[in-house]
Amino acid sequence: MVVFEKPKSLTDVSMHYCPGCTHGIIHRLVAEVIDELGIEGKTIGIAPVGCSVLAYNYFRCDMIEAAHGRAPAVATGVKRSLPENIVFTYQGDGDLASIGTAETVHAAARNENITIIFINNAIYGMTGGQMAPTSLPGQVTQTSPYGRDVTQCGYPVKVCEMLSQLDGPEYLERVTVNNVKNIRNAKRAIKKAFQNQVEGKGFSLVEVLSSCPTNWGMTPQKALEWIDEKMIPYYPLGVYKDRSANKEAKA
Amino acid sequence: MSTTQILIAGFGGQGILFAGKFLAYKGMLDGKNVSWLPSYGPEMRGGTASCSVILSDTAVGSPIVSNPDVLIAMNLPSLDRYEDSVVPGGTIYVDSTLIERKVRRTDVTVHYIPATRLASDNNTPTLANMIIVGKLLSVMQDFGTDSVNAALKKVVSARHADMLDINLGAMKLGAEN
């Protein structure tokens, strides 16, 4: 009896992620959700530019590689062309919250019926550890060697809080994957974000606070602790918007 | 084998482009090669508007009319700007309600039509353009053809079908003046 196996909607290609990186966990959660909802055959994923640029090799569904930051626009095109299919993007913080801010905000404002998995690890990983739009005040990176100076570089972008001000989006939640309990909770949120699309509810984004041991310069274990100690206080976990739930509560 | 190059100019809102479109459609229905080219951009909105119309027995080359055979000037700035560009022997139609001065050129034929006043007296204040067009067609002995009605139907939207007779009336008024 197999008690633990690879989700069917992941390919057999070995992932390139660094040891201790949480991308692998999140890929797995997305794949488990796709399996459980039985939607692999009609799902089209959009990979970003960033560490998860090669995600198109890992998911077994049809995949499209987008230009940096443009995944929500590409997803909009795909979903408008194939409204019966399931379309998701998988994007990092530089992709979604810096170069692609406009695409993110307007896809949310239009309430595009798509699912976005947003990986916030407070750093540019692929290019070797530069300051991200979500790097914390004081955080040391290659391009903020003396710590992020908010008088020079401004403050981090809180994506869920920002998007929650829009009338458009259906569902916004911030989760993390730094322990078993949080991983289970993250999977629940990701499943809801896909289920919303299946039900035609609209724009659903799950922000996942993630670790980058390599570029943070920490052991994997220390990096997971850093999420608790530093990231969650700045980026509180929780539901930022859930329109259907609010409607039901009012009813 | 002939080509007529027409330049219509005036304020935005005087129906400059509409008049040009009518003439182009009529030309097309008469079997001619035609082109219609408007001025465009911010100047369209409230400023001066102009359009070039070419009617030809042969293929139309450049759609830009820089030396018109026919100039319709619906305001003073248009007459000031384009009077000298009319070809010798050409024709200028002047809305004499809005343009007090006379045409200075002596080598062109000029028709002064108090189009804006006629339009106003006729309770169709927006149709000074078609009054001058009526005059133009009568001078060119081109009124009364089937293509006049057919072209009007093309340029007046179906939603404003009541405007067909009103436009025709304005053109007749121009033809009689």
Add this chain to the structure above:
Amino acid sequence: MADKVLMKGNEAIAEAAILAGCRHYFGYPITPQTEIAAYMAKRMPKIGGTFLQAESEIAAINMVYGVSSTGKRVMTSSSSPGISLKGEGISYIAGADLPALIVNVQRGGPGLGGIQPSQSDYFQATKGGAHGDFHMIVLAPSSVQEMADLTVKGFDLADAYRTPVMILADGTMGQMMEPVSLDYTPKAPVEKPWATTGTQMQREHNIVNSLFLAPDELEDMNMKRFQRYAAIEKNETLYEEYRMEDADICIVAFGIAARVSKNAINEARARGIRAGMIRPITLWPFPTAPISAATQHVHSFISVELSMGQMIEDVRLAVEGRAPVTLCNRTGGMIPSPEQVLQAIQTAAENGGAK
């Protein structure tokens, strides 16, 4: 044959696109092409299509990328400054071997420039226009009828060769009205087994992608793409010859410049000067062969352009030094007059091909 109707060039492009089966349009307002968006906004909802005013030109071209990935016909349109913003997306579309139609109704530049007609995006359109080793097919209409015809052809070429196709028009072509006949017999749709439409659990996953980290793999992709380009150059080069049989002087001009030049050529002929014209209809691929062949009898070439002289470089490459090539131009939104072109012809006639 369908009745002729008077249409603006911009509207003719939009209606022809719909007749060609395009049901997805993404754009952003910019003069002088906005009629295309307005027309699509009116028509698409009535025929089950998508019109979406994107948040930016960048988003619009990436929405095009998305729809094209699913195998459907899709287009965007803009004018010069907006096309620069689309450059990134066009490069990705070329790199992922996706078909798409992009319309550039040019205005004067650089920068915000002006809004009057121009041909100063010739380099941008024909030399790639964005990063990387690629071309796109560039079609240059010279009448409202061609605005429509080349739109339909553009979709066919894009599908046949899996490449972006650009309609390179200008403000005059977009704004002018001429009689146009929209009478097209739709071609059988091209099979697109590469499209990302969902595996339906029936096949391996498709990946639409322009990333190839192994340089030998990327080289291979580029080589294959250029094999297709060679086929395009061989099979799809289009041009019109006008009074060229006995011409001593050859004008090379496209779009509105060709229209103006026809007037000048007819006047020159009336004065006994044997002038003619080669009008490129495809700017890429450029009609190098007929220009080269014309050097047998032509003693002078004149490139007539609404720019500081961009196409003239391709004319010179075709002429290969066998005859002088001069420029007759206006820029910044100005259009050469027939008189100016006639003057250039007369000067060439007087010089008699002297270099």
